[in-house]
Amino acid sequence: MGAFRWFSLFFFILACGSxxxxxxxxxxxxxxxxxxxxxxxxxxxxxxxxxxxFKKAGFDWIDLRTDLNATEMRKAxxxxxxxARDAEVAVIYYAGHGIELDGTNYLIPTDATLETDSxxxxxxVALDRALFAVEPAKQLxxxxxxxxxxxxxxxxxxxxxxxxxxxxxxxxIEPTSPNTMIAFAAKAGSTASDGDSKNSPxxxxxxxxxxxxxxxxxxxxxxxxxxxxxxxxxxxxxxxxGSLGGDDVPLVPAKPVAAPGPQASxxxxxxxxxxxxxxxxxxxxxxxxxxxxxxxxxxxxxxVQLRKIEAEQARSAAAEKARQAEDEKARLAADRAKKAEQxxxxxxxxxxxxARLAAEKAKQVEEAKAAAAEQRRKEAETAVAKALAxxxxxxxxxxxxIASDTAAAELAARQxxxxxxxxxxxKVAAIAPTSSQPTLSPRETAKLVQSELRRVGCLSGAADxxxxxxxxxxxxxxxxxxxxxFDAKLASFDALDTIKAKPGRVCPQVCDRGFRADGxxxxxxxxxxxxxxxxxxxxxKVQDKKPVASREESKKRDAERKQVxxxxxxxxxxxxxxxxxxxxxxxxxxxxxxSASSGDMSSVMxxxxxxxxxxxx
Numbered sequence: 001m002g003a004f005r006w007f008s009l010f011f012f013i014l015a016c017g018s019x020x021x022x023x024x025x026x027x028x029x030x031x032x033x034x035x036x037x038x039x040x041x042x043x044x045x046x047x048x049x050x051x052x053x054f055k056k057a058g059f060d061w062i063d064l065r066t067d068l069n070a071t072e073m074r075k076a077x078x079x080x081x082x083x084a085r086d087a088e089v090a091v092i093y094y095a096g097h098g099i100e101l102d103g104t105n106y107l108i109p110t111d112a113t114l115e116t117d118s119x120x121x122x123x124x125v126a127l128d129r130a131l132f133a134v135e136p137a138k139q140l141x142x143x144x145x146x147x148x149x150x151x152x153x154x155x156x157x158x159x160x161x162x163x164x165x166x167x168x169x170x171x172x173i174e175p176t177s178p179n180t181m182i183a184f185a186a187k188a189g190s191t192a193s194d195g196d197s198k199n200s201p202x203x204x205x206x207x208x209x210x211x212x213x214x215x216x217x218x219x220x221x222x223x224x225x226x227x228x229x230x231x232x233x234x235x236x237x238x239x240x241x242g243s244l245g246g247d248d249v250p251l252v253p254a255k256p257v258a259a260p261g262p263q264a265s266x267x268x269x270x271x272x273x274x275x276x277x278x279x280x281x282x283x284x285x286x287x288x289x290x291x292x293x294x295x296x297x298x299x300x301x302x303x304v305q306l307r308k309i310e311a312e313q314a315r316s317a318a319a320e321k322a323r324q325a326e327d328e329k330a331r332l333a334a335d336r337a338k339k340a341e342q343x344x345x346x347x348x349x350x351x352x353x354x355a356r357l358a359a360e361k362a363k364q365v366e367e368a369k370a371a372a373a374e375q376r377r378k379e380a381e382t383a384v385a386k387a388l389a390x391x392x393x394x395x396x397x398x399x400x401x402i403a404s405d406t407a408a409a410e411l412a413a414r415q416x417x418x419x420x421x422x423x424x425x426x427k428v429a430a431i432a433p434t435s436s437q438p439t440l441s442p443r444e445t446a447k448l449v450q451s452e453l454r455r456v457g458c459l460s461g462a463a464d465x466x467x468x469x470x471x472x473x474x475x476x477x478x479x480x481x482x483x484x485x486f487d488a489k490l491a492s493f494d495a496l497d498t499i500k501a502k503p504g505r506v507c508p509q510v511c512d513r514g515f516r517a518d519g520x521x522x523x524x525x526x527x528x529x530x531x532x533x534x535x536x537x538x539x540x541k542v543q544d545k546k547p548v549a550s551r552e553e554s555k556k557r558d559a560e561r562k563q564v565x566x567x568x569x570x571x572x573x574x575x576x577x578x579x580x581x582x583x584x585x586x587x588x589x590x591x592x593x594x595s596a597s598s599g600d601m602s603s604v605m606x607x608x609x610x611x612x613x614x615x616x617x
Contacts, residue, residue: 024089025061026054027080027133031096033067036113037152042194043095046146046203050093053207057252060087069111073125081133089251090137091144092130095203098147099124099154100167107147114153118160131175131182140249141180142217145170146202148186149194173241179249181242183221185228193236201231202238214254218244267298267504271381274298283309297380300518304366304373311359311366318352318359325349376518387455390463394451397444446471446491452499453478458507467491477507513537578614591616 030047032040044066051064061083065076077092084090097108099120106124108114114123127145134141148169157166172188175181185192185202195201205227209220221240228238270293277285286306293299329345443465450463450471458481459474472488475495479486482502486495511522514533527539534540576587587593594615 023087024057024059024091025080025083025087025137026051026059026063026091026093027076028054028062028064028093029068029073029076029095030066031068031094031108031110034097034108034110034112037097040096040149040194042198042200042203043146045198046095046200047093049199049203049207050095050144053211054091057211059091067110070109070123070125073107073109074129077125077129077133081136084134085136087137088139089142090134090140091142091251092134093144093146094130095146095200097149097151097153098127098145098170099151100169100171102164103167103171104128105145105170105173107145108151108153112153114157116158116160117164117166119157127170127173127182131177131180134180135177139179140217140244140251141175141177142183142251143181144183144206146185146192146200148184148190148192150191175242179244181217181221181240181244183224184239184241185236187237187239190236193232195231201228201236205231205238210251212250213252214248214250215252216248216250218249220251267384270296270298274302277302278305281309283313297518298377301373301377304370308363308366308370311363315356315359315363318356322349322352322356325352372523376523387451390451391455394448394463398448442467442491445493445496449475449491449496449499452496456499456502456507457505457509474507481506481508578612587614588616 028047028051030043030045032042032044034040047064047066051062054062063076063080063083065072068076080090080092094107096110099106099108099114101117101120105127106120107127107130108124112119112123114120127143130143131141134143154166154168159166167189169186169189169191170184173182185200192200192202195204197204202224205224208227209215209223210217212220218240221238225238228236273289273292277289283306286302286309289302290299290306293302325345325348329342329349332342332345446467447463447465450459450461450465450467453459453471453474454461454463456478458478459471461470467490471491475486475491476488478484478499479488482498484495484498486492486498509517509522511517513535514537515522515524516537517523525533525537525539527533531539531541576593577584578587578593579585591614593612
């Protein structure tokens with residue numbers, strides 16, 4: 001009895017575990033080899049691609065079938081319905097021909113002939129049969145139809161009833177079961193394109209968007225719609241019918257986010273000790289920190305904090321001396337001491353007060369410097385955290401790309417296997433990932449290299465994937481200080497691996513003119529009044545310049561002088577005196593005196609006016 005109980009318990013655990021394990025199941029059908037109409041190139045390829053996507057997404061059970069006749073399709077749907085009873089999520093993907101008759105949609109097996117419209121009821125499988133198969137699923141029921149192609153059966157089919165409608169594409173459908181979605185490759189009443197590649201645009205968009213962890217199905221199909229519209233020149237628009245609840249319903253659950261663990265960075269220990277000394281706020285604590293870490297970014301910050309404490313101590317001492325001097329001055333005045341002693345005490349009190357004011361000002365300066373240093377520290381730590389986040393994002397993108405390449409390798413291996421017989425069952429099997437190097441685009445590779453160059457201090461710009469001149473200079477700088485010889489014109493995986501191997505900063509901090517390096521940040525150089533920053537990034541005294549006449553002013557003066565010299569002189573009053581019987585008067589302007597006889601002007605001075613005359617022009 002004991003053995004029987006153990007056997008029963010073991011069997012029960014296996015049964016429950018198996019039932020619990022198959023929580024997400026999928027049936028994938030691709031019909032290409034039609035017997036009565038030309039073969040379709042893509043459905044078998046699309047089915048293999050989508051089956052690989054479900055495998056990559058971690059589905060517990062996948063049934064991949066190709067080229068099924070009517071009997072095989074009905075059997076596959078019946079078996080899948082049994083699987084769906086124990087599942088949370090059930091998905092059916094069908095690629096091939098479909099037809100709409102009097103508002104009802106049908107999936108066409110490979111052996112259908114459809115000579116008349118009445119043959120549709122006997123030779124095809126109604127879409128309602130697929131909905132019936134997914135209905136037992138507890139959480140999500142999804143049917144994806146890549147069957148909206150231009151149907152050749154409808155062109156040759158004979159009508160038994162003239163009023164019977166055979167639509168173009170598939171008809172709109174509204175599922176009655178809750179949490180059920182039906183996705184069409186093209187909107188109701190329109191047809192879908194197979195595209196120019198081995199997979200249809202709809203299937204290619206499906207495998208790109210659906211397996212994204214945590215992405216709600218409604219948003220995923222919205223992205224699929226945008227991708228297909230773009231890739232078909234806005235000729236094909238996928239459409240989704242049905243509704244879901246208010247909660248997000250992803251096809252692949254979101255990955256749990258692990259709590260961030262301690263970063264293996266040598267700066268972490270320094271930062272923790274710095275914060276402990278900052279909390280203590282004592283001079284001895286900062287001295288102990290500097291003995292342990294005498295150099296580096298945090299050592300410079302510690303020295304600023306230490307000077308702040310020393311300035312406070314000096315201020316306190318000066319304030320105490322000023323108080324004592326004032327007390328002594330007041331005491332002497334109260335005791336009516338000699339005037340000389342009171343004057344001496346007053347002078348000492350003034351000196352002490354000046355010293356107190358100077359110490360107070362010095363304390364304020366050091367407090368401002370300490371506050372600025374703390375701000376720089378926070379900015380630097382934020383920049384490091386941002387660079388680390390960019391690095392993790394880039395590494396995640398690389399891991400996703402490797403996983404995508406692995407899935408593509410699995411798909412290629414699966415497609416190379418030929419089917420043994422038309423009705424055989426084909427399972428999706430996992431294939432070991434290849435060890436080949438991941439095939440990233442040049443822009444993705446450049447973004448990864450830029451992220452690492454930022455981390456080691458060789459690039460100040462953003463990691464945007466644009467391998468421009470600044471990125472090339474940053475790689476050249478890395479070569480200089482790391483002793484490597486990578487081609488700066490190309491972002492390569494070899495350079496990426498080498499840069500990732502560097503634990504910390506490689507390139508020195510380079511600052512613009514007017515700034516100096518302070519750890520991992522650049523600080524503006526502040527010069528005192530009367531000084532300025534020169535070309536060597538040092539403060540120099542501003543030289544007073546004497547006013548110098550400009551060339552324009554000299555030209556102006558010369559022109560004015562020439563104008564004065566060349567202008568005709570103005571008439572001036574004469575200094576001669578003319579006398580006659582009426583008396584003597586100065587000779588008028590523009591007039592002159594002429595002698596009546598010999599022209600001797602001495603008569604004017606002697607008063608002999610009768611012998612001279614005044615002549616005017």
